[in-house]
Amino acid sequence: MNLKGGTLASSAAAVVSALAALSCCLPLGPFLLAATSAGAAGVFLSLQPYLIAFSVLMLAAGFVQALRARECGRRRRALNVTVLLCSTALVAAMLFGYVPASAPAGQPAVAALQLDSFRQAFNAAADRTRVVVMLSPT
């Protein structure tokens, strides 16, 4: 029983140390969190600012972790760079997607709709005919 327990414990320790060594060289945790958070930002739009901020934070943590892992081999460094580039691209896509495009010439900047300010703008133009159009971006 003791022998069995000892074997299990040493196996677990080996797995943990392997994971620790891997995570030292490969910022897997921050990458996964950054990518998951960026992906979730595309679904949970009301939480988008927070999720994007979190994914940027995790990305920065991943970069720091990757820079500190100096003892990694060349192959693992290449993997680090690939992983970080992928996560950076995903987060950058979310960041660019979060900011609306510039409005055409002559129009005010595209604004995030706040109901109160929209109501004020609507009523401010009460002396004229107004049109409200609601569309999906795609």
Added chain:
Amino acid sequence: MLRDVHDPSVRVFVVWEPVLITDWHAPGARAVGRVPDARVAQFWDPRRSLSQEIRRGRVVWDYVAVFPAGERWGDAFPAPRFSGAPVVRVIDGFRGQLITGRKGASSGGS
């Protein structure tokens, strides 16, 4: 959409909101550029708050509404003089409203 409407005093509010599964981002240059008219102000409404204000529990989109001068938004979203959806089906009625200002029945929104 506004090409035939020459009244310079018309104010147009275009509200972009996520409806389809591909709407995970704010409107891009292509979408925003579809309405180049200077009488337009464009908004991005990721929480669909205007849709909820107009019709609770249902998503209002691909929708157009015309409000006459003098109509104000008080406690509730005002009743439009003309409204309809999808836009492609009501575009003639919409233009008619703005060009001639004629009064007509609203067609059902989505």
